[in-house]
Amino acid sequence: MSQSTTDAAPLSFEAALETYEPVMGFEIHVELNTATKMFSSAPNAFGDDPNTNVNEVDLGMPGALPVLNGAAVESAIKLGLALNCQIASFCRFARKQYFYPDTPKNWQTSQYDEPIAFDGHLDVELDDGEVFRIEIERAHMEEDAGKLTHAGGTGRIQGSEYSLVDYNRAGVPLIEIVTKPITGAGARAPELARAYATAVRDIVKGLNISEARMERGNVRCDANVSLMPKGSATFGTRSETKNVNSLRAVEHAVHYEIRRHAGVLSAGGSVVQETRHWKEDSRTTSSGRPKSDADDYRYFPEPDLVPISVTADWVEQLRAQLPEPPAERRRRLREAWGFSEAEFRDVVAAGLIDQIEETVAHGAAPAAARKWWMGEISRLAKTRDADPAALDVQPATVVELNQLVEQGRINDKIARQVLEHHLAGEGAPSHIVTVRGLEVVSDDGALTAAVEKAMAENPDVVEKVQGGKLKAIGALIGPVMKETQGQADAAKVKEIVLEKLGMTP
Amino acid sequence: MPEISRADVEHLSALAHIAMTDEELDKMTGELGVIVDSVKSVQEAAADEVPATSHPVELRNVFRRDEVGHVFTAEESLANAPDAQDGRFKVPAIMDGE
Numbered sequence: 001m002s003q004s005t006t007d008a009a010p011l012s013f014e015a016a017l018e019t020y021e022p023v024m025g026f027e028i029h030v031e032l033n034t035a036t037k038m039f040s041s042a043p044n045a046f047g048d049d050p051n052t053n054v055n056e057v058d059l060g061m062p063g064a065l066p067v068l069n070g071a072a073v074e075s076a077i078k079l080g081l082a083l084n085c086q087i088a089s090f091c092r093f094a095r096k097q098y099f100y101p102d103t104p105k106n107w108q109t110s111q112y113d114e115p116i117a118f119d120g121h122l123d124v125e126l127d128d129g130e131v132f133r134i135e136i137e138r139a140h141m142e143e144d145a146g147k148l149t150h151a152g153g154t155g156r157i158q159g160s161e162y163s164l165v166d167y168n169r170a171g172v173p174l175i176e177i178v179t180k181p182i183t184g185a186g187a188r189a190p191e192l193a194r195a196y197a198t199a200v201r202d203i204v205k206g207l208n209i210s211e212a213r214m215e216r217g218n219v220r221c222d223a224n225v226s227l228m229p230k231g232s233a234t235f236g237t238r239s240e241t242k243n244v245n246s247l248r249a250v251e252h253a254v255h256y257e258i259r260r261h262a263g264v265l266s267a268g269g270s271v272v273q274e275t276r277h278w279k280e281d282s283r284t285t286s287s288g289r290p291k292s293d294a295d296d297y298r299y300f301p302e303p304d305l306v307p308i309s310v311t312a313d314w315v316e317q318l319r320a321q322l323p324e325p326p327a328e329r330r331r332r333l334r335e336a337w338g339f340s341e342a343e344f345r346d347v348v349a350a351g352l353i354d355q356i357e358e359t360v361a362h363g364a365a366p367a368a369a370r371k372w373w374m375g376e377i378s379r380l381a382k383t384r385d386a387d388p389a390a391l392d393v394q395p396a397t398v399v400e401l402n403q404l405v406e407q408g409r410i411n412d413k414i415a416r417q418v419l420e421h422h423l424a425g426e427g428a429p430s431h432i433v434t435v436r437g438l439e440v441v442s443d444d445g446a447l448t449a450a451v452e453k454a455m456a457e458n459p460d461v462v463e464k465v466q467g468g469k470l471k472a473i474g475a476l477i478g479p480v481m482k483e484t485q486g487q488a489d490a491a492k493v494k495e496i497v498l499e500k501l502g503m504t505p
Numbered sequence: 506m507p508e509i510s511r512a513d514v515e516h517l518s519a520l521a522h523i524a525m526t527d528e529e530l531d532k533m534t535g536e537l538g539v540i541v542d543s544v545k546s547v548q549e550a551a552a553d554e555v556p557a558t559s560h561p562v563e564l565r566n567v568f569r570r571d572e573v574g575h576v577f578t579a580e581e582s583l584a585n586a587p588d589a590q591d592g593r594f595k596v597p598a599i600m601d602g603e
Contacts (some may be wrong), residue, residue: 016523034571041574050592051582055575059582070568073595099522101596150598151590164593167582296520301559 008267013187013255016227016262021245022189022256023235024182025224030175030201030210031144031217032075037171038143039066039305040110044173046216050166052482058171060105065304068093072173075111075209076141077318078119079175082325083136087315093141093302099197101165102145112174112299115140116308122203123327124195125151126188127349129341134196135180139423168306181235189258189420194251194325197221198351201247203328205354214246214361215390221250226259236261237271241285244278246387252283260285333357337366350378351389358395364402372398377417380423397422416439440487450483451476451496466501473497508541509534 010016034044040057041046057245080087095113115400117284120136146167201219205212212218226238239261241253275288324332333353334344337360340419341470347353353375359369373388377398381388401418410418410433421432433439454476464472473494480493511534518525518533525533579592588595 036569036571040592041569042543042576045513049579051577051594052577052592053576054579054582059577067567069571071571073568097520100599101594149593161595162598164590165596166593227592296516303559304566306560306562306564430533 009257009262010256010268011145011262011266013259014091016258017187017482019181019230020103020227020258020262020265021186021230021232021480022254023187023226023228023238023304024179024185025055025179026179026193026196026399027145027224028181028197029211030079030177030200030204030223031219032072032173032209032357032488033070033211033218034071034075034173036069036500037073037142038069038173040068040171042171044126045168046211048168050168053168054170058104058167060103066109066302068308069173070142070303074318075173075177075207076116076139077209077310077315078178078322079204079209079375080120080139081140081315081319081322082207083117083120083122083177085117085136086099086115087140087310088116088118088308090114090307090309092307093305095301095302096142096299098297098298100145101163102148103170104146104167105290108142108145109302109305110299112139116310120194121166122199124196124199125194125327126191127345129345130188132182132185132192132195134182137180139484140173140178142174144169144174146170157410161455183366190255191252193223193254195245197250198247199326204244205360206323206329208323213390217243220245223253223257225249225261226271227258227261236265237273239271239274239276239285241278242278242288246280249280253278253285256284273274329353339366339370339371343370348375350374351387352378353394355389355398359398362395362399364395366407369395369398372402376419380419391423393423395420396430404433409433409439411440414440437487440489447480447488447492448496450480450488451481451493451500453499454479455497462501466495479486479499508545509537513537 004245031129032044035115036042037058040055042055042234043054043060053072057066077087082202091111091114094114094321095107096110096112097107099106115138120139124134125131126318144164147169149164149166150163151164159327173249178365179196182189182192197219201214204210204219210218214220222243223241223244224238225241226236228234228236239257241257244250244253245431257276264271272287275329276285277288278285323329330344330348330353334341337344339347339357347356347370350373355373356366356369360366364372377391377393378388383392401422404418405412405415414433415429418429418438421436422429425434426432457479458476461472461475476497477493478489479490480488483489511530514525514530514534514537518530583589583592583594585596
């Protein structure tokens with residue numbers, strides 16, 4: 001089915017941008033953190049045993065009737081407002097019909113031509129401060145689907161013999177945010193993709209309407225990419241890369257698709273309109289299914305749910321509850337922390353504002369909090385190919401580690417080891433220091449006492465030193481080391497001896 | 506003039522996953538045509554400014570409080586499953602859906 005030109009080698013990113021202008025569009029699905037499902041009172045919870053967070057509504061049993069979760073509607077309105085959208089005064093749900101075992105009803109309850117929020121925008125700032133306005137087409141409410149595990153064969157759907165279905169996720173409230181086509185980003189398109197996904201994640205987190213953990217699929221991004229020749233105003237054929245599950249992957253997926261499309265087009269081929277799957281290991285995409293006639297969902301208004309009418313009063317009441325928008329919050333924190341523009345931008349780019357804010361709230365100085373998160377923790381995250389914010393390091397742990405260093409109980413080098421041990425699951429930093437005996441004796445009191453003892457026990461050595469034989473101090477280091485279980489700093493010992501004898505080091 | 510063509514019925518049967526013979530398709534094309542024609546008479550009564558009615562009762566905003574209610578055990582969930590494994594529904598691998 002695929003012509004040879006569709007398999008053409010990707011161009012380099014630079015070469016692609018010389019000829020083509022990328023056009024992007026995003027669909028971001030946000031799982032809400034309500035206590036219950038969108039249409040049933042079963043729990044909305046992650047990680048429980050399969051099929052234990054469902055009832056007759058989620059399983060699509062005959063005669064089961066959905067009832068809308070009011071909290072989910074309020075979350076949707078708040079998100080709409082945060083995205084500067086109009087809120088529909090009247091809207092309905094619709095049935096989106098398809099056969100697939102992830103939905104036992106054979107339709108997904110969604111919104112079709114009457115989304116609860118529409119015509120919004122979001123100003124997205126790139127790392128260097130350049131701002132792009134992303135136009136939001138709509139944000140609508142729907143439900144998540146069950147989770148399929150393909151068994152037999154390779155575990156992927158190709159070659160699998162059967163699938164196992166867990167419906168715990170079925171019916172989890174979702175809001176899908178759809179952008180209008182984004183043009184004019186040029187070579188910055190991949191960065192903008194990442195910045196937009198980051199901004200949406202930060203907004204839903206700030207609104208506290210979602211756990212917002214991408215690695216758990218709370219925020220899932222589908223990236224549409226097409227190319228048009230520079231100077232053209234006619235969009236090319238797009239591909240849709242599905243469920244890209246990290247911020248970095250969003251950037252990489254757009255980068256790769258621009259190169260791939262350019263390769264196909266330059267070889268005289270045409271891009272196939274299809275779903276693509278993101279492959280993290282090779283940072284490429286692979287062909288999913290082409291769009292076809294089967295995508296005929298025959299939407300119609302859901303008869304089992306009554307329409308929603310949102311009054312202006314209700315909207316204003318929710319608007320009043322909105323937290324400080326992330327962009328304003330960033331401005332405020334930068335001033336409070338006294339970071340330079342560049343320092344702060346790096347923190348934002350690394351996605352570590354929340355971590356640093358919490359670490360400061362736990363008692364660390366802003367500069368120290370920044371040093372840890374941007375330094376050692378980021379380095380460790382990099383070696384694990386993860387986002388630093390996704391590492392299991394709590395702000396309180398960072399404060400504890402920092403205090404250990406500030407108190408001189410461990411040095412920076414030991415602190416790095418302690419952090420590694422902490423990530424390996426060995427517990428709190430002070431516990432690790434004690435259990436592993438990592439504490440250095442830089443405590444002057446203990447060290448001075450050990451030196452005094454060694455000097456008292458070795459008067460002959462002391463006499464030699466006083467006589468100018470500085471090398472004789474070496475004979476005192478052994479006893480001091482013995483006294484401190486080898487954790488004394490030799491240079492420091494020498495310094496104390498000379499000080500005691502009134503000699504300058 | 507029938508509103509429903511044979512191709513429409515073929516398309517619908519594919520979407521609905523219902524296998525139909527040639528005779529059934531012919532018969533259904535005629536029958537659906539009659540149904541659509543009779544429902545069409547509604548258009549004579551409804552003027553252009555009357556929007557399509559999805560919910561005849563003027564009821565709005567029926568919401569549930571966000572409180573956990575009853576929930577099935579895994580055994581109850583799987584009670585009617587034709588096949589199950591590891592607490593999950595076991596279904597044939599479906600290749601064309603995703």
